[in-house]
Amino acid sequence: MPDHDVLVIGAGLAGQRAALAAAEDDVSVGIISKVHPVRSHSNAAQGGINAALNPDDSWESHAFDTIKGSDYLADQDAVEIMTQEAPKELLHLEHLGVTFHRNEKGELGTRAFGGASAARTYYVADITGQAIMHVLYEQLMKYSDEVARYEEYFTTGLAIDDGGACVGAVCRNVKDGSMELFGAKSVILATGGNGQVWQPTTNALICTGDGISMAYRAGAVLMDMEMIQYHPTTLAGKGFLITEGARGEGAHLLNAKGERFMERYAPNKMELASRDVVSRAEQTEINEGRGFPDGTVALDITVVPRKRIHEALREIVLVGQDFAGVDITKEPIHIKPGNHYTMGGVKTDVWGRTNVEGLYAAGEVACVSVHGGNRLGANSLLDTLIFGRRSGEDAAERAKGREPARPSQSVLDDEQARIGEILGREKGSGRRVSEVRKELGETMDKHVAVFRDEAGINTALETVKRLQEEARSCYIDDRGSVFNQDALGALELGYMLDNAEATCVAALHRTESRGAQYRTDFPERNDEEWLKHIDLSHKDDAPEISYSDVTMTQWEPQERTY
Amino acid sequence: MAAYTLKVRRFQPESGDGPYWETFDVELDPTLSVLDGLLQAKDRDDGSLAVRCSCRAAICGSCGVKINGQSALACKTQIGEAKEIANRRDGGSEPIVVEPMGNMPVIKDLVTDMESTHWTKIRRVTPWLLPEGDPPEREYIVPPESMIDITQSMACIQCGACVSSCLSMEADPDFIGPAALAKAYRFVGDPRDAETEERLHDLANDPHGIYDCTHCFSCIDACPKGVAPMDQIMRLRRKATAGYEIDDHNNGMRHEHAFVKIIESKGTLDESLLLQESFAPGLKGKLAPRPGAIKGLIESIPTAIRGLRSGKMRSLPKLIPGIHPKLPGDAQDNVRRIYAHAEDHSVELNLYIRGEEAEEDAPVPEAEAVPAAAIEPEPDEGGG
Incomplete structure (x- = not known):
């Protein structure tokens, strides 16, 4: 049994940062990832990372923008x-080597981003997430004696001891199908978000909410699960992301009549209002017949100087070319709001600690909450790194001097039996996993998206419950051990359905509009009743609702205009 | 919607059988990708079809495969275009052929073992920054263009397409290879790294290092991210030679100088001069050969004979000094002018930032684009 002081599950930015931070504390660290670490979805963060580093900027200003962006649902202590x-x-x-853009003096240079009152977004062209993640992976290679890497190990469940503490995890080695029980004094979940629950989505195929589901089933509380961000600029149909950096560089949004419609919705910040505002504006234009026949509006990047496009938006030039057949330097590209980010997740404190002893969460899987109802662009990378590091530090501290974990062998037996049952399902006995997954995605995108109402969410919730039943008998083709992606897909489907159920329950329950949750039947924000988090715990195989207060420090809720 | 046939090279390791071909009929929009086609086959027909994939947007680097023989990302190759290429090659209704990447062991179907080849080689180049002393209180102050320059190799997503297509690696599996060398340039070109010269010494003297590349351009064709690994290798060579004058055990620097000099004086490659100029350059080199020159020359004879036998070197008479044909007209003067221009404009040209150099809509001026090629003459024939 591999045994570590700190076991990190997930190797995107939050996971890698946590592992490196824990290793600095001289504890034994293992990092597990269902894909090779550099395949993780942090790659997709294009635009940049926010920091109030310039002397004329301040953390207070950054904090206020973040809190206002969150529609006052963020916990202000965590944002601070x-x-x-x-x-x-x-x-x-x-200092580790990220190749950040420089100004002419050779210092770090910035770009503007949505919802921000200062240009405080630092970036590497439009591959910021990729650049940071590859540099952190360089560090993992450097410290390979200190951090054991388990690449292409799929975590099927957490090991919880009799006292309710997390003491490890069970993983399947994707390459040969062997199952292993990992013992750990502290376990950090850094498994990312759940975008695949929606179709289409900007998220990678691996973003199936694994950690959210595993933590929930292990007794951890989920928070703000109704808060799902729709990014304003995604390619119709395929869901590919066009970075907010494009608008940061000055690109315009136009409806089919050629109007710069943001004038009507956010006259001051225009295209750089916060994402929920811009997405709603676009969807309103589309719904009211001012979009293009393909259900989109246009993003006009041609107004940005070509030199600047090539230097700073290179990836977008390629995305336009390869995936839309559009030369974005010459013509506008059709876009629409698309599923993008999970603001909610496993509830943690500012050290990444969940309510389950020994279990931490950091990054998109977690909900600290720094994003509340709506995340600002370029705050996600920051979230992964800050709370990844803090989790790593605290998890290492907790592990020191503690007796080695002794997870029960029965956890491994249970997980083996669970997979054995999936492998043993008769062919043709139920629906295919892919069918269920598709129905789930389309249902959620239809009913639990930019605009929501009670009837729609109820429809979605009923569908999810039916799909949960159907998923129990989904059959798969592959009975083998080596790279059996079919079996893993069936497990991921289970995770996704847990996530979907939680989102529907919370979205139905919050009878107001705040941030990404816009209820057409309750269009106003209602601070009196709803300035609070919805917490969900797993009881009798369904989410049980409770509430927690929003932590306020120095910013009182105000009306939100951009 | 259109119908396509994917012919997939499959391997199911637990079956006890060898690799085999299987065709899948799929229906999708021509603008969707080969990966979308594979996933449709997997979803509808056979869930055991193994292919690594994640982002679907050419960012994660998971889905490197060979499509119609060309190494590429399945997600970045439109299925309609792949079909056209298949038709062109086979002149009709041929299927789109999908195989696992080359130069790597196959684990299952389209999944290859990247650890044993690709990642081992990446780790070979000490792939982390080695700055001197403690970091400054604020950021390192570096020229802005240096960050743009190495951002080209930072754009690498480690998909392995270049490794898969590398002809040198086919001949020498120990070749460090295009991906790892591009990664090496990311540090060599980084002004924050303090071990530039050590890194270059290491890569120049390794018999499987920077001089093992034969300029075949396959990696540039295969790279889905415009990293142009071969260009990075050439940058490493120029830093090793022009930058640090590293006189390597592979005779790489002298061989490169020989190429440059021969083309300068003859316009094309005079193969009769290549070996002697590589080992004993100029009159001085011949009158007073440096230690090892004669030995090196003699050791190269078998290679030359193999080159002749295989037709790689053109013919025996071409090896007689003095009969190499001159360029017609004033072509030779033009070649010299290109050299002069290159010397006057000896700034490293990173084509990655072409858009920045160009004025609105103006194409890159020919003269700007030429020097890089002139500094690195491509051997039209003969060893590189």
């Missing part, structure tokens, strides 16, 4: 920590 620690973290990355 994130924004205060941002400059130091950014410089740390620069």
Whole structure:
């Protein structure tokens, strides 16, 4: 049995940062990922990372923008920590070798981003997430004696001891199908978000909410699960992301009549209002017949100087070319709001600690909450790094001097039996996993998206419950051990359905409009009743609702205009 | 919607059988990708079809495969275009052929073992920044263009398409290879790294290092991200030679100088001069050969004979000094002018930032684009 002081599950930015931070504390660290670490979805963060590093900027300003962006649902103590620690973290990355853009003096240079009152987004062309993640992976290779990497190990469940503490995890080695029980004094979940629950989505195929589901089933509380971000600029049909950096560089949004419609919705910030605002504006234009026949509006990047496009938006030039057949330097590209980010997740404190002893969560899987009802662009990378590091530090501290974990062998037996049952299902006995997954995605995108109402969410919830039943008998073709992606797909479907159920329950329950949750039947924000988090715990195989307060420090809720 | 046939090279390791071909009929929009086609086959027909994939948007680097023999990302190759290429090659209704990447062991179907080849080689180049001393309080101050320059190799997503297509690696499996060398340039070109010269010494003197590349351009064709690994290898060579004058055990620097000099004086490659100029350059080199020159020359004879036998070197008479044909007219003067221009404009040209150099809509001026090629003459024939 592999045994570590700190076991990190997930190797995107949050996971890698946590592993490196824990290793600095001289504890034994293992990092597990169902794909090779550099395949993780942090790659997709194009635009940049926010930090109030310039002397004329301040963490208070960054914090206020974040809190306003969150529609006052973010916990202000957590936002303060994130924004205060941002400059130091950014410089740390620069020192490790991230090739951040420089100004003409050779110093770190910035670009503008949505919802921000200062240009405080630091970037590497439009591959910021990829650049940071590959540099962190360089560090993991450097410290391979200190951090054991388990690449292409799929985590099927957490090991919880009799006292309710997390003491490890069970994983399937994707390459040969062997199952292993990992013992750990502290376990950090860094498994990312759940975008695949929606179709289409900007998220990678691996973003199936694994950690959210596993934590929930292990007794952890989920928070703000109704808060799902729709990004304003995604390619219709395929869901590919066009970075907010494009608007940061000055691109315009136009409806089919050629109007710069954001004038009507956010006269001051225009295209750079926060994402929920811009997505709603676009969807309104589309719904009211001012979009294009393919259900889109246009993003006009041609107004950005070509030199600048090639230097700063290179990836978008390629995306336009390869996936839409459009030369974005010459013509506008059709876009629409698309599923993008999970603001909610496993509830943690500012050290990444969940309510389950020994279990931590960081990054998109977690909900600290620094994003509340709506995440600002370029705050996600920051979230992963700050709370990844803090989780790593605290998890290492907790592990020191503690007796080695002794997870029960029965956890492994249970997980083996569960997979054995899936492998043993008779062919043709039920629906195919892919069919169920598709129906789930389309249902959620139809009913639990930019605009929501009670009837729609109820329809979605009923569908999810039916699909949960159907998933129990989904059959798969592959009975083998080596790279059996079919079996893993069946497990992921289960995770996704848990996520979907939680989102529907919370979205139905929150009878107001705040951030990404816009209820057409309750169009106003209602601070009196709803300035609070919805918490969900797993009881009798369904989410049980409770509430927790939003932590306020110095920013009182105001009306939100951009 | 259109119908396509994918002919997939499959291997099911637990079956006890060898690799085999299987065709899948799929229906999808021509603008969707080969990966979408594979996933449709997997979803509808056979869930055991193994292919690594994640982002679907050419960012994660998972789905490197060979499509119609060309290494590429399945998600970045439109199925309609792949079909056209298949038709062109086979002149009709041929299927789109999908195989696992080359130069790597196959684990199952389209899944290859990247650890044993690709990642081992990446780790070979000490792939992390080695700065001097403690970091500054704020950021390192570096020229802005240096960051743009190495951002080209940072754009690498480690998909392995270049490794898969690398002809040198086919001949020498120990070749460090295009991906790892591009990664090496990311540090060599980084002004924050303090071990530039050590890195270059290491890569120049390794018999499987920077001089093992034969300029075949396959990696540039295969790379889905415009990293142009061969260009990065050439940058490493120029830093090793022009930058640090590293006189390597592979005779790489002298061989490169020989190429440059021969083309400068003859316009095309005079193969009769190549070996002697590589080992004993100029009159001085011949009158007072440096230690090892004669030995090196003699050791190269078998290679030359193999080159002649295989037709790689053109013919025996071409090896007689003095009969190499001159360029017609004033072509030779033009070649010299290109050299002069290159020397006057000896700034490293990173084509990655072409858009920045160009004025609105103006194409890159010919003269700007030429020097890089002139500094690195491509051997039209003969060893590189």
